[in-house]
Amino acid sequence: MSITVTLAAAIMEEVTRSMDKVEVSGVSTFQDILDKLEVMFPGFNELMYNDNGRLNAILDVYINGESVYPDERVAKVKDGDVVSITMLYEGG
Amino acid sequence: MLSERELKKYDRQMMIKDFGPEGQEKLKQAKVLIAGAGGLGSPISVYLAAAGVGRLTIVDCDTVSISNLNRQIMYGEKDVDRQKAQSAQETIAGLNSDIIVRGIAEKIAEENVDDLVGDNDLIVDAMDNVPTRLLINKVAIKKSIPVFHGAVYGFDGRVTTIIPGVTPCLRCLYPKIPPSSKFPVVGVAPAIIGCIQAAEVIKYIVGIGELLTGRILIYDGLKSRFLHIDVKRKTGCDACGHI
Numbered sequence: 001m002s003i004t005v006t007l008a009a010a011i012m013e014e015v016t017r018s019m020d021k022v023e024v025s026g027v028s029t030f031q032d033i034l035d036k037l038e039v040m041f042p043g044f045n046e047l048m049y050n051d052n053g054r055l056n057a058i059l060d061v062y063i064n065g066e067s068v069y070p071d072e073r074v075a076k077v078k079d080g081d082v083v084s085i086t087m088l089y090e091g092g
Numbered sequence: 093m094l095s096e097r098e099l100k101k102y103d104r105q106m107m108i109k110d111f112g113p114e115g116q117e118k119l120k121q122a123k124v125l126i127a128g129a130g131g132l133g134s135p136i137s138v139y140l141a142a143a144g145v146g147r148l149t150i151v152d153c154d155t156v157s158i159s160n161l162n163r164q165i166m167y168g169e170k171d172v173d174r175q176k177a178q179s180a181q182e183t184i185a186g187l188n189s190d191i192i193v194r195g196i197a198e199k200i201a202e203e204n205v206d207d208l209v210g211d212n213d214l215i216v217d218a219m220d221n222v223p224t225r226l227l228i229n230k231v232a233i234k235k236s237i238p239v240f241h242g243a244v245y246g247f248d249g250r251v252t253t254i255i256p257g258v259t260p261c262l263r264c265l266y267p268k269i270p271p272s273s274k275f276p277v278v279g280v281a282p283a284i285i286g287c288i289q290a291a292e293v294i295k296y297i298v299g300i301g302e303l304l305t306g307r308i309l310i311y312d313g314l315k316s317r318f319l320h321i322d323v324k325r326k327t328g329c330d331a332c333g334h335i
């Protein structure tokens with residue numbers, strides 16, 4: 001079993017080499033997922049965070065469909081969960 | 093009742109299974125508020141008018157600028173510096189004289205949003221900023237009417253259909269307000285997203301098909317891909333948590 005992470009944010013495409021789904025395992029928090037993603041895609045965390053160490057204001061994280069703002073980093077994950085990182089578009 | 097001319101005009105869409113004259117009559121009776129007459133508002137207004145939605149109210153406080161013309165297809169060069177609401181009303185009225193269209197040149201704000209929404213059956217969210225989108229969300233929850241949401245960035249966009257109390261509301265999906273900035277966009281992105289919003293509205297009114305409820309459809313234009321994310325209401329949402 002593993003956790004499916006959907007990467008649905010245009011700003012990440014360069015570092016994620018346009019992959020939109022990855023599987024990770026052996027993690028228990030969203031921060032653990034980020035650590036894994038940084039290994040897979042060097043430069044990933046730089047996009048995820050702003051200078052004060054908070055999650056980039058244009059990104060939102062859903063675990064099993066529910067936004068986990070503002071406690072993304074410590075949010076718990078378990079095998080079988082679906083995690084999505086999306087961009088909050090404002091434009092019309 | 094549909095006139096002879098309307099029956100002819102809408103013949104091809106009434107052929108769709110479970111649509112028929114009954115569906116067309118529902119469209120004719122529908123009152124729709126389109127919040128924003130920009131990149132999304134343009135195709136939404138055009139296609140809802142063409143489909144025969146009986147009453148369209150289009151709200152936008154801006155004037156047309158030359159930099160709008162790459163995507164805001166309700167306007168042409170002759171409309172630069174004109175009120176979008178006025179120009180949109182003329183364009184849409186010219187497309188379909190069997191419907192009633194009204195352009196309102198007002199800024200949607202806390203003080204007027206309730207009146208602007210009025211007795212409309214639903215709201216199409218075609219705004220260009222999150223704070224106003226959230227205002228619309230609040231009134232939609234209060235009046236218990238759906239919001240058809242779309243937003244774009246570059247070649248990309250996202251779209252979802254909100255039924256208050258059933259699906260996540262817009263606040264569940266925008267728990268924080270992203271910093272406002274001049275965003276990149278090519279006209280085809282709001283065209284695609286706006287058309288999906290319009291399709292959702294038509295299906296909702298006619299009562300056919302499946303809606304984008306409880307899921308966000310994300311369009312990645314550069315990769316020509318659509319992605320779905322199933323979404324849930326946010327625990328303790330400050331906008332819809334009480335219903």
Ligand SMILES: [Zn+2]
Nearest residue numbers: 261264329332
């Ligand atoms: Zn909510």
